[in-house]
Amino acid sequence: MTITVFGAGAIGGITGAALARAGHDVLLVDKAADHVAAMNAGGLTVERRDGAETVAVRAITPDIERLVRDMIETMHAAPGVGLAANQVGVALSVAVVDITAGEKPDEVQVLINPRIVECSGSYADEEGCLSLPGFSESVTRPDRCVVEAMDLDGRIRTLEGRDLLARAFNHEIDHLRGRLFIEHLSPLKRRFIKRKVQKKMRAGDWDLVPV
Numbered sequence: 001m002t003i004t005v006f007g008a009g010a011i012g013g014i015t016g017a018a019l020a021r022a023g024h025d026v027l028l029v030d031k032a033a034d035h036v037a038a039m040n041a042g043g044l045t046v047e048r049r050d051g052a053e054t055v056a057v058r059a060i061t062p063d064i065e066r067l068v069r070d071m072i073e074t075m076h077a078a079p080g081v082g083l084a085a086n087q088v089g090v091a092l093s094v095a096v097v098d099i100t101a102g103e104k105p106d107e108v109q110v111l112i113n114p115r116i117v118e119c120s121g122s123y124a125d126e127e128g129c130l131s132l133p134g135f136s137e138s139v140t141r142p143d144r145c146v147v148e149a150m151d152l153d154g155r156i157r158t159l160e161g162r163d164l165l166a167r168a169f170n171h172e173i174d175h176l177r178g179r180l181f182i183e184h185l186s187p188l189k190r191r192f193i194k195r196k197v198q199k200k201m202r203a204g205d206w207d208l209v210p211v
């Protein structure tokens, strides 16, 4: 399993190197969210500056089952209607969605390696994100979306979402590709929010990178 370490400075580097020696794949992500370095037991292997992304899950292991359970718990505790693994520091293509926000536990959708098959229509609605607490903006999204994803039994399933469910699928799949909802806003609005976030980070209010 890939472990993400936030902070590419000295402490992040030392922690990352220790985890890599212990046999983990490690992603180092810095505070500005534009610098990612991958390490494994062979040392520093990849370095890129294109934001944090996720890698596909190869098999359903007890680690993946635990990750999904923890993510569902975190999403419900927030409370939120969706959560992507890279929001909790794991750079794997896993997301959970529950548009009932915990009211109907059977309606939790687990999306492993999800991909959008087709989308249609569009509508605008207010959207927020657990990675950007306190910010919400009107975002235009498709009103119907078909997604293909693996479930916890390792089966590929086709899921159809309308309205809020289509929005949640899109929002979470965006996360897994390193995109936040603010990428859908005008450059002016995006800059405004980014500046506020940077201010909070400088003030020490946030120490995790929003991904």
Ligand SMILES: [Zn+2]
Pocket (backbone or CB within 6 Å): 128, 129, 130, 131, 171, 175
């Ligand atoms: Zn989000």
